[in-house]
Amino acid sequence: xxxxxxxxxxxxxxxxxxxxAAAQEKPKELVVGIATFLSGPASxxxxxxxxxxxxxxxxxxxxxxxxxxxxxPVYVDEGxxxxxxxxxxxxxxxxxxxxxMLGAIxxxxxxxxxxxxxxLKVVNVMWDCxxxxxxxxxxxxxxxxxxxxxxxxxxATLLYLMKVKPDFKTVAVVNQDYAWGRESWALLQAxxxxxxxxxxxxxxxxxxxxxxxxxxxxxRLSALRPDVVISTxxxxxxxxxxxxxxxxxxxxxxxxxxxxxxxxxxxLGAVMPEGVIVGSxxxxxxxxxxxxxxxxxxxxxxxxxxxxxxxxxxxxxxMNQAVTGLVKAYEKAGAAAxxxxxxxxxxxxxxxxxxxxxxxGTITIRSDHQGLxxxxxxxxxxxxxxxxxxxxxxxxxxxxxxxxxxxxxxxxWFAKVKPELVNDKSIETFDYVK
Amino acid sequence: xxxxxxxxGLAYGSLIFLVAVGLSLIFGVLGVLNVAHGSxxxxxxxxxxxxxxxxxxxxxxxxLAFPLFLVSAILVGVVVGGTVEALLLRRIYGKxxxxxxxxxxxxxxxxxxxxxxxxxxxxxxxxxxxxxxxTVEVFGIFYTSYQLILIPLVALVVLLGLRWFLRRTSxxxxxxxxxxxxxxxxxxxxxxxxxxxxxxxxxxxLAALGGALxxxxxxxxxxxxxxxxxxxxxxxxxxxxxxxEGAAVAALMIGLGRSAAVYFAPEFDxxxxxxxxxxxxxxxPEGLFTTVQTRKV
Numbered sequence: 012x013x014x015x016x017x018x019x020x021x022x023x024x025x026x027x028x029x030x031x032a033a034a035q036e037k038p039k040e041l042v043v044g045i046a047t048f049l050s051g052p053a054s055x056x057x058x059x060x061x062x063x064x065x066x067x068x069x070x071x072x073x074x075x076x077x078x079x080x081x082x083x084p085v086y087v088d089e090g091x092x093x094x095x096x097x098x099x100x101x102x103x104x105x106x107x108x109x110x111x112m113l114g115a116i117x118x119x120x121x122x123x124x125x126x127x128x129x130x131l132k133v134v135n136v137m138w139d140c141x142x143x144x145x146x147x148x149x150x151x152x153x154x155x156x157x158x159x160x161x162x163x164x165x166x167a168t169l170l171y172l173m174k175v176k177p178d179f180k181t182v183a184v185v186n187q188d189y190a191w192g193r194e195s196w197a198l199l200q201a202x203x204x205x206x207x208x209x210x211x212x213x214x215x216x217x218x219x220x221x222x223x224x225x226x227x228x229x230x231r232l233s234a235l236r237p238d239v240v241i242s243t244x245x246x247x248x249x250x251x252x253x254x255x256x257x258x259x260x261x262x263x264x265x266x267x268x269x270x271x272x273x274x275x276x277x278x279l280g281a282v283m284p285e286g287v288i289v290g291s292x293x294x295x296x297x298x299x300x301x302x303x304x305x306x307x308x309x310x311x312x313x314x315x316x317x318x319x320x321x322x323x324x325x326x327x328x329x330m331n332q333a334v335t336g337l338v339k340a341y342e343k344a345g346a347a348a349x350x351x352x353x354x355x356x357x358x359x360x361x362x363x364x365x366x367x368x369x370x371x372g373t374i375t376i377r378s379d380h381q382g383l384x385x386x387x388x389x390x391x392x393x394x395x396x397x398x399x400x401x402x403x404x405x406x407x408x409x410x411x412x413x414x415x416x417x418x419x420x421x422x423x424w425f426a427k428v429k430p431e432l433v434n435d436k437s438i439e440t441f442d443y444v445k
Numbered sequence: 446x447x448x449x450x451x452x453x454g455l456a457y458g459s460l461i462f463l464v465a466v467g468l469s470l471i472f473g474v475l476g477v478l479n480v481a482h483g484s485x486x487x488x489x490x491x492x493x494x495x496x497x498x499x500x501x502x503x504x505x506x507x508x509l510a511f512p513l514f515l516v517s518a519i520l521v522g523v524v525v526g527g528t529v530e531a532l533l534l535r536r537i538y539g540k541x542x543x544x545x546x547x548x549x550x551x552x553x554x555x556x557x558x559x560x561x562x563x564x565x566x567x568x569x570x571x572x573x574x575x576x577x578x579x580t581v582e583v584f585g586i587f588y589t590s591y592q593l594i595l596i597p598l599v600a601l602v603v604l605l606g607l608r609w610f611l612r613r614t615s616x617x618x619x620x621x622x623x624x625x626x627x628x629x630x631x632x633x634x635x636x637x638x639x640x641x642x643x644x645x646x647x648x649x650x651l652a653a654l655g656g657a658l659x660x661x662x663x664x665x666x667x668x669x670x671x672x673x674x675x676x677x678x679x680x681x682x683x684x685x686x687x688x689x690e691g692a693a694v695a696a697l698m699i700g701l702g703r704s705a706a707v708y709f710a711p712e713f714d715x716x717x718x719x720x721x722x723x724x725x726x727x728x729x730p731e732g733l734f735t736t737v738q739t740r741k742v
Contacts, residue, residue: 050557052666054566188715216707219715221672223663224460226592227453227707233586234449247568247666254572255662259580259587278568278664321567 037352038110041080043068043337044103045138046114046124050090052221055246056274056326057116060139061086062319063327064113066311067334077338078345078352089115093123100124104131110355111136113333116326118142118161118190128153134355138333139326141191141292143198143421146381153355155362157336157374158329159384159410161191162421164292165198165243166413166428167386168270171406172239172288173206173433175390176266179238181213183265185228185252187244188217195243195270201425206433213237218248225252229259237265245271250278257282270388274324276399283400287391294371294387295328298401300441302371311370332369332384336376339367375410379417383410392443403443412437449586450704456592458700459600460655464673465680466603466692467651473687474624474644477534478542480549482652483674484556488525489653490669491564493517494660497571510574510661518654525556526649530642538641553670561667568664575661589662596658603651604693611689620644624687652677679718683725685732695725695733 045064048057064084072081085107087099096115103109113136114124121140128135128151135154137145143162145151172179182203186192196215203210213235216228232240240261244252249271256262262284269275273291276283297303297312311331315323344353344361353361365376372385389402412435415421468482496517497510529552537545578590611617622630623640631637655673663669680699684691702717713720725733 050561050667052668054561054667055568058566214711216711217714218707221666221668223659223669223672224457226456226588227450227704230449230453230586230588231708234446247664247669250568250570250664251662254570254664255589258572258575258589275568278570282572 037078038080038108040083041077041111042083042085042103042107042109044085044087044100044107044109044112044114046087046089046096046100046112046116046120047139048090048116049086049088052246052248053116054090056139056324057089059319059324060116060326060330063315063323063330064334066314066318067331071334071338077341080352085109087114089117089120093119096120097123097127100127101131104133110134111337111358113138113330113337115140118145118194121145125149125151125154132355134359136333136337139329142194143415146379147415147420151380153359155336155359155376155380155382157332157376157382159293159382159386159414160421161195162198162424163384163386163408163410163414164270164290165195166202166415166425167388167406167408168241168268168288168290169199169202169206169428170408170413170433170438171290171388172268173430174406175288175404176239179207179210179266181211181235181237182239182241183212183214183216183232183235183237185214185216185218185225185232185240185242185244187220187222187248189220192217192220192243196241198421198425199241199243201422202428205426205428206430220248222248223251225255228252229256229261232256233259233261233264239268240265241268241270243270245274249275253279254282257284262287271325273402274326276391276401277322277324278399280399283391285391285393285400287400288388289391289400289402290386290388291325293325293328294385294407295325296371296387296402297322298443299371299387300405300444301407305370308370328370332374332382335367335369336362336365336374336382340365372407372410377417381414383414385410386413394443394445396445401443405441405443407439407441409437446708447705449584450708451701452583452588452593453707454701454704455697456596456700457703458697459597460659461673461676461680461699462600462693462696463603463655463658464652465677465684465696466607466689467648467655468674468677469681469684469687469689469692470607470651471645471648472681473689474620475534475538475641477538477545477549478686479534479648480546480674481529481552481556482549482648482677483670483672484553484560485521485526485649485652485670486656486659486673486677487560487665487670488556489518489521489656490660490663490665491560491569491656492521492653493657494569494571494665495564497573497660498569501571501573507573507577510571510577514574514654514657514660518650518657521653521656522646522648522650526646526653527642529649530645534645535638535641553674557667557670560670564665566667568666570660570664572661592662599654599658600693603654604689607689616640616643676718679722683722683733685729685734688732688734691732691734695721 116139118140137156141161143160268288270290272289340361344357375383386408389405391400392403415424575591580587680695683695699718706713
């Protein structure tokens with residue numbers, strides 16, 4: 012009797028343990044759906060992301076694919092609107108058999124897609140969106156983010172500003188009037204209050220997304236003369252703002268803080284003067300002081316420039332993180348499955364605690380599925396080697412230092428940030444070297 | 446402060462006027478509410494910026510940009526505008542407004558994609574002409590001469606030029622005759638088809654000129670046409686569709702209103718064109734400058 016019970020228990024335990032590790036049929040190809048902006052103003056990021064993905068998958072396929080399975084990327088346009096995006100996303104999973112989805116650039120898209128991914132039980136790698144709330148307010152089994160979030164980006168920006176210009180008294184903000192512009196400012200404002208309670212906010216300007224003209228904002232800033240002007244704008248809006256502000260001498264009058272400017276530097280060329288604080292949503296920079304000479308980086312920059320005619324910008328690095336993370340998660344899950352093709356549950360489980368090297372820093376995925384990504388800021392400098400401004404006086408902030416701790420909400424964390432963080436010993440600094 | 450805001454409003458309003466007056470003219474004469482008008486603005490901007498960048502690449506002097514703007518605008522008006530009118534719009538005159546809106550919207554979408562194929566998705570800007578003209582100082586604040594003087598000046602020339610053309614030239618009078626009564630005008634020997642084509646080309650060229658002028662101050666990204674078409678519709682509706690002087694006043698109101706909002710109530714910045722439109726239309730449902738229409742028997 013005892014023996015029978017023991018045998019039954021053993022059988023049950025084996026069956027239970029065996030279930031998740033059940034061998035999957037190795038597919039002929041791995042369809043990876045990628046949501047990115049192919050139309051509208053955000054395609055200035057979406058198309059470089061797609062170009063990079065094409066390059067990375069070509070390279071992976073040339074080496075035999077992921078665990079021996081060739082990858083087939085399928086693109087979905089985020090620019091078509093949320094409803095269209097969701098139905099396309101479903102179609103790619105259900106009709107085209109995508110096992111992996113990379114979605115998306117816009118935080119709005121990520122918020123909309125996370126529940127859809129849960130519903131479809133498809134591994135969803137958030138490859139570029141920045142909203143900090145997605146894993147702070149929700150718990151998603153099938154979604155993971157292979158990069159940092161707005162909280163880490165804005166904390167690093169604040170710490171850098173406090174370090175290089177500690178004596179400012181007045182601040183103005185000019186952000187795009189949509190979720191990113193408003194939320195990033197809410198974070199910065201909470202941090203400013205904690206770090207510098209006496210600072211005065213003299214103007215909060217939110218021109219509409221895609222505004223072609225910032226003349227009135229610039230006139231107002233010229234009259235107010237704030238010590239610091241912050242703008243988390245990006246793409247054409249940032250180009251236009253910097254261009255119009257530079258033409259009217261405003262960039263010399265105030266210290267400009269532009270945390271997303273890395274993606275505009277080449278286009279702005281001679282317009283971008285020295286002394287502007289710039290960032291890159293992570294530590295992404297083709298002239299990264301630690302990684303610019305690695306064979307991987309040099310190979311990527313050369314291939315990307317040959318394909319597109321320009322230097323790679325941060326969405327291409329975010330795409331690299333998503334693709335590298337995916338490959339590493341498959342390898343880890345494949346090893347756990349004893350060399351068999353892993354199930355999607357095994358793949359998503361493999362992401363937890365995964366550590367992998369990107370083209371720049373190392374990414375760690377926390378248990379809440381949020382990635383820890385280093386952040387880099389610098390001050391612009393003009394050099395003879397490039398026809399556009401480069402980063403100088405760089406500071407590299409470890410992802411762990413600037414990311415909101417597990418279980419806390421970013422806005423609360425920002426409100427209690429301590430000035431000691433500005434000079435934390437883990438922050439590395441570099442000057443521009445040819 | 447109010448003066449500073451007014452100067453910005455003047456420059457912005459002038460640019461909107463250039464685009465909106467073309468839209469208004471086309472509606473006034475052809476009776477078509479042309480959504481694709483935003484594409485003419487965008488293509489005008491892209492063509493002008495590409496021409497300026499190409500000229501700079503060849504080492505040509507910066508001032509050449511100004512004649513290039515004009516040439517680009519006329520080229521876009523004739524080639525793109527002329528083709529759209531001759532191949533498509535000609536078939537839908539007098540048809541239901543919904544159909545006209547759908548067709549012109551479809552043209553807009555097709556042209557949006559065509560822009561991406563031809564000009565790519567990378568933001569494009571050619572600011573050399575703006576910097577070349579330098580800055581002027583007003584009460585210690587620097588403005589670019591390009592925005593403060595050149596753009597309003599071009600808008601003024603266009604306004605006066607259009608008025609003169611429509612009232613003093615025989616072709617202009619023929620246009621007005623067709624607008625008033627197409628059948629009677631044709632009976633008197635006026636070639637309405639030619640007039641329609643010509644008017645459409647002028648309207649499209651004006652939108653393209655607005656785009657060309659804006660190419661020096663703004664960065665060109667996919668979707669710039671849609672922003673402008675919405676503003677142009679607001680101006681045209683506020684003015685009363687088909688009214689040229691009305692478009693000037695309405696564009697100025699919207700420009701000044703927007704500037705004032707940035708100074709005194711930034712949260713209304715985006716809303717202001719629509720608020721002005723709603724208020725005007727509530728008081729005068731036909732728009733600011735419409736007169737009572739006589740009923741045809």
